[in-house]
Amino acid sequence: MAEAVANKMQGPQGPKPKRIISGRNIVLYGFLIVAALYWLLPLYVMVVTSLKGLPEVRMGNIFSPPMEITFEPWVKAWDSACTGLYCEGLKVGFWNSIKILIPSTVISIIIASVNGYALSFWRFKGSEIFFTILLFGAFIPYQVMLYPLVIILRELGLFSSLGGVVLVHTIFGMPILTLLFRNYFAGVPDELFKAARVDGAGFWRIFFQIMLPMSLPIFVVAIILQVTGIWNDFLFGIIYAGTTNFPMTVQLNNIVNSTQGVKEYNVNMAATLLTGALPLIVYFVSGKLFVRGIAAGAVKG
Amino acid sequence: MSSVAISDLSLSFGSVEVLKSLNLEVDEGEFIVLLGPSGCGKSTLLNCIAGLLDVTAGQIFINGNNVTWDEPKDRGIGMVFQSYALYPQMSVEKNLSFGLKVAGLPKAEVQERVSKAAEILQIEPLLKRKPAALSGGQRQRVAIGRALVRDVNVFLFDEPLSNLDAKLRTDLRVELKRLHQRLGNTMIYVTHDQIEALTLADRIAIMKDGLIQQLDTPAGIYNNPTNRFVAGFIGSPGMNFISGTLEDDAGQWFFAAPDLRIPLNDYAFTGNPTAGQQVEIGIRPEHVVLNDVSEAGFVTLQVEADIVEPMGADTVLWTKLAGNNLTIRTDSESTVKSGDSLSASFNPARASIFAQDGSRV
Numbered sequence A: 001m002a003e004a005v006a007n008k009m010q011g012p013q014g015p016k017p018k019r020i021i022s023g024r025n026i027v028l029y030g031f032l033i034v035a036a037l038y039w040l041l042p043l044y045v046m047v048v049t050s051l052k053g054l055p056e057v058r059m060g061n062i063f064s065p066p067m068e069i070t071f072e073p074w075v076k077a078w079d080s081a082c083t084g085l086y087c088e089g090l091k092v093g094f095w096n097s098i099k100i101l102i103p104s105t106v107i108s109i110i111i112a113s114v115n116g117y118a119l120s121f122w123r124f125k126g127s128e129i130f131f132t133i134l135l136f137g138a139f140i141p142y143q144v145m146l147y148p149l150v151i152i153l154r155e156l157g158l159f160s161s162l163g164g165v166v167l168v169h170t171i172f173g174m175p176i177l178t179l180l181f182r183n184y185f186a187g188v189p190d191e192l193f194k195a196a197r198v199d200g201a202g203f204w205r206i207f208f209q210i211m212l213p214m215s216l217p218i219f220v221v222a223i224i225l226q227v228t229g230i231w232n233d234f235l236f237g238i239i240y241a242g243t244t245n246f247p248m249t250v251q252l253n254n255i256v257n258s259t260q261g262v263k264e265y266n267v268n269m270a271a272t273l274l275t276g277a278l279p280l281i282v283y284f285v286s287g288k289l290f291v292r293g294i295a296a297g298a299v300k301g
Numbered sequence B: 001m002s003s004v005a006i007s008d009l010s011l012s013f014g015s016v017e018v019l020k021s022l023n024l025e026v027d028e029g030e031f032i033v034l035l036g037p038s039g040c041g042k043s044t045l046l047n048c049i050a051g052l053l054d055v056t057a058g059q060i061f062i063n064g065n066n067v068t069w070d071e072p073k074d075r076g077i078g079m080v081f082q083s084y085a086l087y088p089q090m091s092v093e094k095n096l097s098f099g100l101k102v103a104g105l106p107k108a109e110v111q112e113r114v115s116k117a118a119e120i121l122q123i124e125p126l127l128k129r130k131p132a133a134l135s136g137g138q139r140q141r142v143a144i145g146r147a148l149v150r151d152v153n154v155f156l157f158d159e160p161l162s163n164l165d166a167k168l169r170t171d172l173r174v175e176l177k178r179l180h181q182r183l184g185n186t187m188i189y190v191t192h193d194q195i196e197a198l199t200l201a202d203r204i205a206i207m208k209d210g211l212i213q214q215l216d217t218p219a220g221i222y223n224n225p226t227n228r229f230v231a232g233f234i235g236s237p238g239m240n241f242i243s244g245t246l247e248d249d250a251g252q253w254f255f256a257a258p259d260l261r262i263p264l265n266d267y268a269f270t271g272n273p274t275a276g277q278q279v280e281i282g283i284r285p286e287h288v289v290l291n292d293v294s295e296a297g298f299v300t301l302q303v304e305a306d307i308v309e310p311m312g313a314d315t316v317l318w319t320k321l322a323g324n325n326l327t328i329r330t331d332s333e334s335t336v337k338s339g340d341s342l343s344a345s346f347n348p349a350r351a352s353i354f355a356q357d358g359s360r361v
Ligand SMILES: Nc1ncnc2c1ncn2[C@@H]1O[C@H](COP(=O)(O)OP(=O)(O)O)[C@@H](O)[C@H]1O
Pocket: B013, B016, B018, B036, B037, B038, B039, B040, B041, B042, B043, B044, B045
């Protein structure tokens, strides 16, 4: 006993010291830095190239920073680059993309959230089968549906129109979005729903006044998924939108792959950055919300 | 007129029959507790009464009206849930007033009912808070308030105290009893906690496998369990059961087991006993007293102490009686040690005897 007291001030006590430079940390941070460089390098090349004039680009030093910064390529990409027959730049495609994006996102999320809510709380006969079929839809390859959809849209008189491409985006977003919302609402305690029923609230009142306010995180996730997915879409845009409604991605392709004249790498880079700007901004602004929303199943009132 | 009447109620989930032709009548102002093990269908029954589940067969009457097909809001009930089920994005005040606003009550009346409920439950300082900023006990009080403002005759509680810690549970239990005395509403209260049941109930309905086994006052359930299941379910530590046979010795009944013979002079048989019948005798641990009791009717037996468990307020002895386990509840001053040989007395008139099919003899 006395010995133990004597030993008290010696030996380990308090928190165990941690070494900052350990073999483990060097490997870990080394890997992270290399990975970050690997992904950032192309972006860097694109940014510096887009800020160089054409003569400087021809010198071939793709990694060197611009000697003379010029925004000419950006202006040209936006305003006057040739996309096929017209030379009006990407701005036309940008507005087309916006016109496709907003209705597609809004409509698909409204429908999917109501679907998910109904499938979680208002089980009807065959609701499980309905859900299974919907999920199955998520696994059918797009290619199989392309041509049938062309025919359907033609019959509906929506082929080669804004409405047509919006409809296609809404349909293809439905399985994954419904799954997202259903799983979120499945995590909401059943008793909350029952309490609202006892209070006399019906289908829509429970949805709008109780479920909606507590499911903002999952709406953010859905918006991010839809905005990036629809903005990045090329296939549906080129097939269903019609030439006058080509989204930005299609016009970008037309600029970059045009076969006439000299290759204006700086303009191409600027155009690519412009096209990718929106998803990038969305990620930067909402990254935190996104992660929170994904983890939100665990959030209880 | 009964406040709630349930007649031949059945409910199945697919092929699983959860409630089987169940009958129950609850008087006006009565506090009924539905008690049973987990999964026996208590919540299901409560949800049927509330109208949250469609019944498969049978009828439900509340205040004399057949409400079998009515919406929950039209049944004149308020309900409190185990998980509180408060609307997380609304303040306490909004939680309380939500149902009233849905019903389209005038603002002044909403205001009045909310403040009255808040006063009764002493949650006035919390009205502006969100549920997340409340403790468990406060949340459950708000949940009770939400039933209170509805101004209904029948309250349904589904394990309202199960999520609270032991201390709070006791406090809120007393408050619930006080609330019932003050309001005089009919209350149907689901729990799996027998202490809650015994302390709160006017009558207890013991449920098992979707059937009510016994509906009686707490004393009736405790002293005269109608079958082996009820006897074993109520009481802690549980009733002692010893297997043996009934013997008829010249008009005088005995319970007999190897090395054991208990006279049943004063036992009130409810069924028809037959000599040689295989039975179990049930003896409550708290009905056994240590040392010799010369009072009429008492039987004294020799037991050997096995394990001694001091519980604070009393001490539980695990003893051996002629090779059978017998637990005895004695006072905390007891100096009995493991291995001691003791005299234990009890009155067979307070015992329960069950036939092999579990029914009381
Ligand atoms: N929605 C449901 N679908 C299928 N079975 C259910 C459902 N709800 C409850 N059950 C089953 O019914 C039985 C009774 O459940 P419940 O009434 O919740 O029991 P408890 O007495 O614990 O409240 C349980 O066996 C449970 O598995």
